[in-house]
Amino acid sequence: MKDVVALSGAHTIGLAQCFTFKNRLFDFKGTGQPDPNLDTSLASSLKTSCPNVAKSNTNLNSLDMVTTYMFDNAYYKNLVNNAGLLESDQALMSDPRAAKMVNDYSMYPYLFYGDFAASMVKLGNIGIITGENGQIRRKCSQVNV
Template structure:
């Protein structure tokens, strides 16, 4: 009896330490109101990923851009109106891929048919991201549900809240640190670059200033830089050209991204900086040598990211459409 009381008291104390909004999230939130929720999302993302293999990386990036700016409220999904320029149209978000938006819309459409006015777009994005990461070979992690959709989205408020490809480590640490993430968590989340791609425009200035002398730019492996130059040769004619962030296993969620960095096989300035900076290099080396540790730390960081700035209860709404507020 005494042991039971101790366990009960410990559980109650744990609940009281949770933020009020976070404590209203449950992994089985839709068990009664929309029992087919998990299966509908899983079927949708599976079909989309098979048809469009870049969907997983794009959705993961979309989730990052939603949560790091103003919390995980689905505000990145809102379209601009004649009276408001939404955050999805901010300069840094213009390169977010259409397939990522589309997979959320498809899941929302199916869910509205199964259980109207029940499932938020923010929850769909969170679960779709997890399912796609797992589908690519990454870790499974819990996604508590019950987020409400935000009603506002403003492009002018985005600047400075999201990581940019050319940021220094100090700047990256500041961006993630302002959201409560440690240096190690920042490195773990950067491992999302194990899948996906970057546009040539995001790093072209570095590779085209590169010479054959190793001293001129020690960050890039010379052969790799040459390959990037060839891949991005037509950038002036085609600004949408892109390359994989992990050239070794681009379609598999693993720790090879971290193994690439000491070899000069990083694509972006921020990738190179992770290995070159003394604050982050130990974690790069840790994850390069231990994929299980990377997966465990990435999963924990994603769980933390997924409840950032959420709206629950009477705050926010359940949108009828993911691209527009109900009023």
């Protein structure tokens, strides 16, 4: 779990297309309502850049609205304040163990930096799968058929 929470901090940098989170703004889990766990001022702002029309699906928004282009611990501060852009990011706050790590990382940036570095080393040591033993997925969430 520590590796997942630490590596999720990579979302302190980067952008996401509206289609990856638009359901949180307009029809969370089929309710026709926004995600109740999403900060209301963030939701209002996102609705401006991602209106509920198909042509907005490719519009980009910062994963970390505070410091979009800085590698820091603002991502975790956002999660503590219910301002995680992706549902999968905000979900870290729903598990007590993960939420404790998120809180710790939000308060102690050097703890995050150290754990992130260690988790990246572990990830780098997993090894590359090549040839018949692996594949580059055309769609990340599905095995190629």
